[in-house]
Amino acid sequence: MMLELIVNYISYAMLLLGSFLSLTFGLGLLRFPDFYSRMHAAGVADTLCAGLIIFGLMLQAGLTLISVKLFLILLFIWFTSPTSSFTLASTAYRCGYGTNDKGEQA
Amino acid sequence: MSTFLELYNYWIFIFLMMTGFYIVIAQGNLIKKVIGLNIFQTSVFLLYISMGKVANGTAPILIEGGAPYSNPLPHVLILTAIVVGVSTTAVAMALIVRIQEAYGTIEEQDIHEQDASL
Amino acid sequence: MEQLINVILLAMLAIVAIATAKLKDLFATIILFGIYSLLTAAIFVSLDAVDVAFTEAAVGAGISTILILSTIALTARTEKPSTHSVFLPLLVVIVTGVTLVYGTLDMPGFADPDAPVQQHVAPRYLNDSINEVGMPNVVTSVLASYRSYDTMGEVVVIFTAGISVMLLLSSVKHREDELGNLKDLKHHPILLYVSQIMIPLILLFALYVQFHGDFGPGGGFQAGVIFAAAFILYGMINGIDNTRKIFQNHILRWLAVTGVILYIGVGVVTLFLGGEFLNYNVLTEDNLAGQHYGIFLVELGVGIAVAATMLSLFLTFSEVRRSQ
Amino acid sequence: MILATTAIALLIAMMMTLIRAILGPSIFDRVLAVNAFGTKIVLFLGVIGFLTERPDFLDIALLYALINFITTLAILRFFESGVLISHEDKEAE
Amino acid sequence: MISSHLPVLQVVVPLLAAPLCVLLKRPAVLWAFSLIVSILSAVMAYLLLQQTADGNIISYAMGGWAAPWGIEYRVDTLNAYVLLIVASISSLVLLGGRKSIEKEIETARLSHFYTAYLLCFAGLLGITITGDAFNVFVFLEISSIASYALISLGRDRRALTAAYQYLIMGTIGATFILIGIGMMYMVTGTLNMHDLAQRLPEVSNSRTLMTSFAFLFVGVSLKLALFPLHLWLPNAYTYAPSIVSAFLAGTATKVAVYVLMRFIFTVYGIEYAFTALPLSAILMLLAIAAIMLASMSAVYEDNIKRLFAYSSVAQLGYMVLGISFLSVAGLTSSLLHLFNHALMKAALFMALACVMYQQGNVLMGNIKGLGKRMPWTFGAIVIGGLSLVGVPLTVGFISKWYLILAAIEAGHMLLVAIVLVGSLIALVYVWKLVEQGYFQEGDEKITKQEAPMSLLLGTWFLVLANIYFGIDTSLTVGVAESTAQQLLGVSP
Structure with missing residues (x-):
């Protein structure tokens, strides 16, 4: 009984932290001055928030098929999100976006 | 006011339909027109799905104690x-x-001009 | 709570629609359109239409977006400012809108369980389909059995689109120009590596969706799109030419035809067994088993036809070179 | 209650990314926003599944993640070719 | 087995044949295969007409699910009559069209062309036969998407823009129809037409229902090319490949007229459509505008295909005018014109296909002396044109005659005058053709140069049908009259 309660509280904490972070990073995406710093905000949010929220949900679900699916989703996000962030950044950089000719940030 | 909220989904459907329809008939770019057409059609999907919703209902995949189900x-x-x-x-x-x-x-305009100059 | 979520989602949808109308950059428009589709799908989930959400996400945010993107890449990215008079279109739109508003005033309230829609026809599906068709997912029962004939029409529609696109684009010259064709993404080693892990997983997921449609959201159409998506991913990363080596035109054509014929064929078989067209009950002695066989086969037909057509649409569009 | 809060927080975060997608200014910002939006909506759907007590809808969330990845790549692929980069995109804001 | 499953086979046979066409290669085989399928359909439609001739209604439950839970095919005389029109026009057009198709379509595309053709054909049949409102939409889209592709195959690049324009307007129309069906479903909870007809009177004072009617009406009018929503039609018919023009002119708009009739008379019911709403006046006004303005546009047209396309818009006006009288005589004339106009336009466009085959264009300036160069082809154009004007001994006369009778019966002498003026304008543009063809000197060097035998044969088949049904009216008038009585609920 006790254990269940603790697990529940941990799950709630993770969910709340996740939502708080998603809001802050959302703000970052909105307010940061240039593309590369915005990308930083979005990238961190994607991996960290997703991890927190999905782990939170997994704790709620317990050891079931649902948790397996959640884990798959998380795995998927962890694989694809950094990949696309990286590809996006490198493409933007290669296209010369937001940098001067020497490759330094303008 | 209660009717307004009750029919909220339908108002949005009408708004989206008008936006999509406007893009289709007012914009001259052929691709943009098709995007408008898609918005127009999606709004109709929203109409249909809205009318099937039942209050406190759940998706029509039968489970124990799941009723009521949406249409x-x-x-x-x-x-x-x-x-x-x-x-x-x-x-x-x-x-x-x-x-x-x-x-x-x-x-659209350039195309008309080209056709007219023939 | 549900109401609040619904209201926020719908408001976002409206904002995206306006932004789509206003932006002149077609690329930005199509990106917003992708968001628009995802949002619509989320609204469908909150309105309990999970199967529809599944399809809308796969088709609207996936296939449609990719096709429109390919077309933008082949044509022009920005739209010219329109010199049309906006008066007449605005008038037409407003008249249509006012007509609709007039019509909604009498509509049964949203989510009203006593609305006529919930009273007639639908209760039978919800109450009896489990005994008559034997599947927990009522949407699949209605789709593949009660209104199976509509679904056959749906498969034929997508087949027609495939044929039409081939008719239109088969003559376009595939010439190279100085801008080059759309490259593969092989030079991104991370991408290449990740995709090698992802693609088999996606294919597995497609199979799951194909055969799990009786119990959860999904079915032939969604599975077909996911299947195609896996190979679209492959094509984008490893190059179109490499994908074409696996899926040559005639193979895809055969597959699409097989899918459609499989669907209609089930109907023809039921005719020969003495039932009505697509009456699966006659397939075996046990009605429920018959329904299961029938639905399995037609869903398979849908899956094959859709996967082949979608993939062939993607490949056909990708092979067209930008002309100057 | 906690779940509901999470859902609302995610919705607000979605709203923020949406504004970024609309404002741009460059196409890369928009792609970034659409990608972030996709992740948020996946999480949102997961939470909604729990909120409505139908967590078997996670399949949809999985599909979203997949589609989101593919669309982002599709957009990027067109950048790679360089065909679609307009002059403005190369300039800093 | 065959006879009891006739309704579904009517659609499934071409639908099954279409994908098989993709796998065939040889042009001759493709053509023969499509022709056989088409003829088979026509035979089935004829059998259905026979089965329903005595007012008998055939109901066929798809998948064994009784209506309204499943999809029902419901065949009465009206369905069967329109089915027969579509299937026989398709057969006749294909019969003579092989040479023209092979000349205008590249060989590599032929198998896809025939597939699209059969899909379009099956779609039209599906719209006509179904008894389910949503099923109409599905088959409408099958036929529409196929026809966009078919139209775009024209040699002129304007075919592409015409197809695009048709696609946009057609999709708007189809979406309007979808909205209409949705609202109808919303107030009744059913999609089956028969069931709808029984449930709609209960909710007849609902604004939602009225809106649904407005949207359905506008949506179908777009497909029907009812004036002023006809803008897509002239371009589409002008730039499409000749055979496609002939096929679509003979079938597509006719099916749209059928859908309009079906929704007005069977689903909403006369009571609702004509008493609660001022439909009669609206239809009459639109019809008059179509007859006068479209005919006038035809007079000034330089491209003969476009000339006949405008004349199609005008002729559709006659059909709608017949509906607006809401009398047995009026409906009979509409139904007669449905058949007769299909024959005329198919014949005329086939004749134009002959001209196209020989000289590559159909501009007014280029048909000088055509009467000498291609006497048979030009003869066909003249007879078809006379039929369009409504000269006795042609089918055109029969339908105009009934239309005038209906107008007199309804006491609208002004409308009689309008029909006559419309015919006079038709005479003007047909005369323009005759003048160019017979009385202008063409290029001396080119001697007689007739179109290939098969094309001529197909054309003259249709022309002779124009004359035959103009003389022996027992079949058409009989069927049209009993159908009209059925629709209006008048016992014969």
Whole structure:
């Protein structure tokens, strides 16, 4: 009984932290001055928030098929999100976006 | 006011329909028109799905103690309509590629001018 | 709570629609359109239409977006400012809108369980389909059995689109120009590596969706799109030419035809067994088993036809070179 | 309650990314926004599944993640070719 | 087995044949295969007409699910009559069209062309036969998407823009129809037409229902090319490949007229459509505008295909005018014109296909002396044109005659005058053709140069049908009259 309660509280904490972070990073995406710093905000949010929220949900679900699916989703996000962030950044950089000719940030 | 909130979904449907329809008939770019057409069609999907919703209902996949369920029939109809929508989009895009090849532009006005100058 | 979520989602949808109308950059428009589709799908989930959400996400945000993107890449990215008079279109739109508003005033309230829609026809599906068709997912029962004929029409529609696109684009010259064709993404080693892990997983997921449609959201159409998506991913990363080596035109054509014929064929077989067209009950002695066989086969037909057609649409569009 | 809060927080975060997608200014910002939006909506759907007590809808969330990845790549692929980069995109804001 | 499954086979046979066409290669085989399928359909439609001739209604439950839970095919005389029109026009057009198709379509595309053709054909049949409102939409889209592709195959690049324009307007129309069906479903909870007809009177004072009617009406009018929503039609018919023009002119708009009739008379019911709403006046006004303005546009047209396309818009006006009288005589004339106009336009466009085959265009300036160069072809154009004007001994006369009778019966002498003026304008543009063909000197060097035998044969088949049904009216008038009585609920 006790254990269940603790697990529940941990799950709630993770969910709340996740939502708080998603809001802050959302703000970052909105307010940061240039593309590369915005990308930083979005990238961190994607991996960290997703991890927190999905782990939170997994704790709620317990050891079931649902948790397996959640884990798959998380795995998927962890694989694809950094990949696309990286590809996006490198493409933007290669296209010369937001940098001067020497490759330094303008 | 209660009616306003009760029919909120339908107001949004009307708004989206008007926006989509406006893009289709007022914009001159052929691709933009098709995007408008898609918004127009999606709004109708929203109409159908909204009418199938039941208060406190759940998705029509039977589970123990799941009732009430929302109406499955609009879902089936809209599945078909979505397929029709993507088919139309595909054909429209193919036509646009050909028009670009033949005219060198996808702006309605330029095309009219080229046709008129013949 | 549900109401609040619904209201926020719908408001976002409206914002995206306006932004789509206003932006002149077609690329930005199509990106917003992708968001628009995802949002619509989320609204469908909150309105309990999970199967529809599944399809809308796969088709609207996936296939449609990719096709429109390919077309933008082949034509022009920005739209010219329109010199049309906006008066007449605005008038037409407003008249249509007012008509609709007039019509909604009498509509049964949203989510009203006593609305006529919930009273007639639909209750039978919800109450009896488990005994008559034997599947927990009522949407699949209605789709593949009660209104199976509509679904056959749906498969034919997508087949028609495939044929039409081939008719239109088969003559386009596939010439190269100085801008080059759309490259593969092989030079991104991370991408290449990740995709090698992802693609088999996606294919597995497609199979799951194909055969799990009786119990959860999904079915032939969604599975077909996911299947195609896996190979679209492959094509984008490893190059179109490499994908074409696996899926040559005639193979895809055969597959699409097989899918459609499989669907209609089930109907013809039921005719020969003495039932009505697509009456699966006659397939075996046990009605429920018959329904299961029938639905399995037609869903398979849908899956094959859709996967083949979608993939062939993608490949056909990708092979067209930008002409100057 | 906690779940509901999470859902609302995610919705607000979605709203923020949406504004970024609309404002741009460059196409890369928009792609970034659409990608972030996709992740948020996946999480949102997961939470909604729990909120409505139908967590078997996670399949949809999985599909979203997949589609989101593919669309982002599709957009990027067109950048790679360089065909679609307009002059403005190369300039800093 | 065959006879009891006739309704579904009517659609499934071409639907099954279409994908098989993709796998065929040889042009001759493709053509023969499509022709056989088409003829088979026509035979089935004829059998259905026979089965329903005595007012008998055939109901066929798809998948064994009784209506309204499943999809029902419901065949009465009206369905069967329109089915027969579509299937026989398709057969006749294909019969003579092989040479023209092979000349205008590249060989590599032929198998896809025939597939699209059969899909379009099956779609039209599906719209006509079904008894389910949503099923109409599905088959409408099958036929529409196929026809966009078919139209775009024209040699002129304007075919592409015409197809695009048709696609946009057609999709708007189809979506309007979808909205209409949705609202109808919303107030009744059913999609089956028969069931709808029984449930709609209960909710007849609902604004939602009225809106649904407005949207359905506008949506179908777009497909029907009812004036002023006809803008897509002239371009589409002008730039499409000749055979496609002939096929679509003979079938597509006719099916749209059928859908309009079906929704007005069977689903909403006369009571609702004509008493609660001022439909009669609206239809009459639109019809008059179509007859006068479209005919006038035809007079000034330089491209003969476009000339006949405008004349099609005008002729559709006659059909709608017949509906607006809401009398047996009026409906009979509409139904007669449905058949007769299909024959005329198919014949005329087939004749134009002959001209196209020989000289590559159909501009007014280029048909000088055509009467000498291609006497048979030009003869066909003249007879078809006379039929369009409504000269006795042609089918055109029969339908105009009934239309005038209906107008007199309804006491609208002004409308009689309008029909006559419309015919006079038709005479003007047909005379323009005759003048160019017979009385202008063409290029001396080119001697007689007739179109290939098969094309001529197909054309003259249709022309002779124009004359035959103009003389022996027992079949058409009989069927049209009993159908009209059925629709209006008047016992014969």
